[in-house]
Amino acid sequence: MRFFEERCRKQGIYIFDEPESALSPSRQMEFLKLLRRMEQSTHCQVIMATHAPMLMAYPGARLLRLSKYGLEPVSVEQTDHFKVTREFCADPAGFVEAVVDEWTPHRRDVDQF
Numbered sequence: 815m816r817f818f819e820e821r822c823r824k825q826g827i828y829i830f831d832e833p834e835s836a837l838s839p840s841r842q843m844e845f846l847k848l849l850r851r852m853e854q855s856t857h858c859q860v861i862m863a864t865h866a867p868m869l870m871a872y873p874g875a876r877l878l879r880l881s882k883y884g885l886e887p888v889s890v891e892q893t894d895h896f897k898v899t900r901e902f903c904a905d906p907a908g909f910v911e912a913v914v915d916e917w918t919p920h921r922r923d924v925d926q927f
Contacts, residue, residue: 818848825857834866842868867896 818833834842849872852858864870870877870890879888890896902909 818845827859827861828852830860830862830864832864832866833862834864834869839868842866845869846872865895867893867899870896 833845837845846869849860849869852860862869867890870893877888877890877893878885879893
C-alpha cells in the first residue's frame with residue numbers, strides 16, 4: 815500500500831495491472847480508499863486491469879470485458895470472477911470439493927506422479 819500511496823499523489827493517468835496480486839482483502843479495501851482519494855483530487859485518471867471483484871465494484875467504475883469481438887461494457891455481477899467468488903462464498907467447502915473432484919485421477923495416473 816505504501817508503494818501506491820507514495821506514487822499516486824500527483825496529477826496523471828495511472829495504469830494498474832492487477833494491483834490486487836500483492837494485496838490481501840483488507841488491503842484491497844485500503845486500496846479502494848486510495849482510489850477514492852485519487853478521484854476526489856480531480857487530477858487523476860485510473861485505468862486498471864483486475865480480477866478482483868472488490869476492486870471492480872468501485873462506485874461509478876466503467877467495466878469493460880475484452881472478448882474476441884473487442885471491448886464490451888459489463889457489470890461486476892456479469893464477470894466470471896464475481897460469479898466464481900459468489901459460488902465460493904456461498905459454500906466454501908462444497909465449492910473446493912467440487913473443483914478438486916473434477917479431476918479424479920485413475921490409479922495408473924497417480925502412479926505416474
